[in-house]
Amino acid sequence: MPERSETRLPVLEVSGISRRFYGQTACALDAVSFSVPKGEFLVISGANGSGKSVLMHLIAGLDEPTSGRIEFRGNRVGLVFQNPDAQILGDTPLEDVAFGPRNLGQNKKEASETARRALADAGLAGKENHPARSLSGGEKRRLAVAGIMAMDADLVIFDEPYANLDWPGVLQVNAVLSDLRASGKTVIVLTHELEKILARADRLLVLHAGRIVWQGKPVQAVTEAPLESWGIRNPLGAYRSVEDLVWENPE
Ligand SMILES: Nc1ncnc2c1ncn2[C@@H]1O[C@H](COP(=O)(O)OP(=O)(O)O)[C@@H](O)[C@H]1O
Ligand SMILES: [Mg+2]
Numbered sequence: 077m078p079e080r081s082e083t084r085l086p087v088l089e090v091s092g093i094s095r096r097f098y099g100q101t102a103c104a105l106d107a108v109s110f111s112v113p114k115g116e117f118l119v120i121s122g123a124n125g126s127g128k129s130v131l132m133h134l135i136a137g138l139d140e141p142t143s144g145r146i147e148f149r150g151n152r153v154g155l156v157f158q159n160p161d162a163q164i165l166g167d168t169p170l171e172d173v174a175f176g177p178r179n180l181g182q183n184k185k186e187a188s189e190t191a192r193r194a195l196a197d198a199g200l201a202g203k204e205n206h207p208a209r210s211l212s213g214g215e216k217r218r219l220a221v222a223g224i225m226a227m228d229a230d231l232v233i234f235d236e237p238y239a240n241l242d243w244p245g246v247l248q249v250n251a252v253l254s255d256l257r258a259s260g261k262t263v264i265v266l267t268h269e270l271e272k273i274l275a276r277a278d279r280l281l282v283l284h285a286g287r288i289v290w291q292g293k294p295v296q297a298v299t300e301a302p303l304e305s306w307g308i309r310n311p312l313g314a315y316r317s318v319e320d321l322v323w324e325n326p327e
Contacts, residue, residue, distance in 0.1 A: 085149055087231055088149070089112075092109050093145070095139070108144070108287065108288055118278065120281045121280060126286065127283050128283060132266060136153045150262075151229065152227055154223075154231070154232040155233050156232070156233070163219075169191075169195055169200055176223055191204075194225040194226035199251070200222060212245065230261055233266065235266045236266060237265060257276075280297045289306060
């Protein structure tokens, strides 16, 4: 039954990939292997410089590994970049989101319909013709997600989706993440801000200096993993009084 075993193959298989940049002695990624089953909600964490963005570029085919292999069994990888401004190409959300389906061969009218639907699904109905640059940070990430939905990408990767977002902005991003998961997409979130999403993860994977140093369930992450030795704050570190409201080295 080849068809059946086919559907069980992971949507993404990363096998021993390394990436070394010219002139650097250390690898930005060092023999990284993992696979992602269809529909998984995977969080990949790690301190700044641990290799998260490099990994995203490799998975999306925007960069080539120095060695190793990446197999993606899907139609498209959708990316939400850390800086959502870098991703906006159109003057208005409608124009911006229509680019993708136009490139996939839809005519102007079809692409516009697809874009309207995707904008509504991403919670941007009514903003179709606003100046795209004046959207809030949370709305800009929603716009990026609408662009991905309009292209029907079945793997979506978010790079530091909470960067520079206030509390309502984080809620907006997480609402979109829940919708994507509910619609059966495979989702990878790259973030060091575990407190904002860990409970929703099927699995956490930790990168440290380009290597995978840990993977497991969220509950194991906060009870068993030495997160702080990899530069990630354990989100269960409690705030009990005003004296706790400062991040500094313990004396
Ligand atoms: N284009 C590049 N040229 C040289 N070094 C790079 C380049 N991109 C990333 N790096 C290096 O690779 C490492 C991992 O970077 P990155 O994936 O951006 O980290 P993260 O996203 O986890 O903060 C860092 O040491 C960074 O300086
Ligand atoms: Mg990064």
